Amino acid sequence: MRRRPMTAFARPAIVLLFAGLLMAQAPASPPAPGAIPGMETLAAHRAAYALTLQSARDRSSIRSAKGAMVFEVTDACEGWATRQRLTMTLTDNDGNDIDTASDYATFESKDGRRLRFSMVQSGNGAIRTQVTGEALLEADGSGVVRYAEPSAKEERLPPGTLLPMLHTLRAIELARGGGRILTAPLFDGTSEDGAQDSTTIIAGWSGPQANERFPSLALLDSARMRIAFFNRDQSNGAGGGASAPEYEVGLRYFANGVADELAMDFGEFVMAGRMLELVPLPGGC
DSSP states (O other): OOOOOOOOOOOOOOOSOOOHHHHTTSOOOOOOTTOOTTGGGOOOEEEEEEEEEEEEOTTOSEEEEEEEEEEEEEEOSSEEEEEEEEEEEEEETTSOEEEEEEEEEEEEETTSOEEEEEEEEEETTEEEEEEEEEEEEOTTSOEEEEEEESSOEEEEEOTTOBOHHHHHHHHHHHHHTTOOEEEEEEOOSSOTTOOEEEEEEEEEEEOOOOOSSSGGGGGSOEEEEEEEEEOHHHHTTSTTTTSOOSEEEEEEEETTSOEEEEEEEOSSEEEEEEEEEEEEOOOOO
8 A cells, every 4th residue: 555645735745745834924035046936935844743544445454543744844045845754553454553654855946847856665664665866847847757766767757747846836826816626747756657647626715714723824815625646547647537546635725835634545544634833944045
């Protein structure tokens, strides 16, 4: 069973691959040279989440699950450095515990055209998957990803490919403008098979709402979204079509990219994520 990191914030996302406290109190930093307009509205932060089992499918082998996730995004002037560490303990129907973990790190240039990535996934202390490399895009979103691990190879990326931080920005911009659906190839470095098709469904753009746990977020607009990821060889590059998604994440994005109220659908089961901590991080030019 594949454990895909959340990118959109990473994507999930997500993506991605997928900081209200900082942005509510300080003006945006000036854009980096060559940065895509709007990138300066995103902000650096560390968010910690508690993960609990929300539901399991009827034929699922999982009886219970719990975990934790820490997501960091740092403004490195010309790019965004992100790191996501996720741990889960799954208990199967026979009462056996399975400890899983992933450590996922990226650097994405603010022009949306370069991504360095590293992901290590382990189970019960043993490394099961390791993916590293770099993706380079042209102006039309086409490009190439060069993998170093698990083996040295290249994969072509189709026109229109979005990297995780740019996907987050585009989804927020679309939601702010009243849009409802974003479909695009998305590359986040969590798979050795190149880009995946993604479909983002937006429930609507909402104004500031009361938030007793994180008062600074009460000052920001937000949108609820659901992002589905599809293998391109199954969806024929059509944003998913009628095929079943490999992974889905539901979340609420605030106007500057912080996400809360997560729901990560791994197929057999769904994990709910509750944000426990939100800390601004220094950075920028």
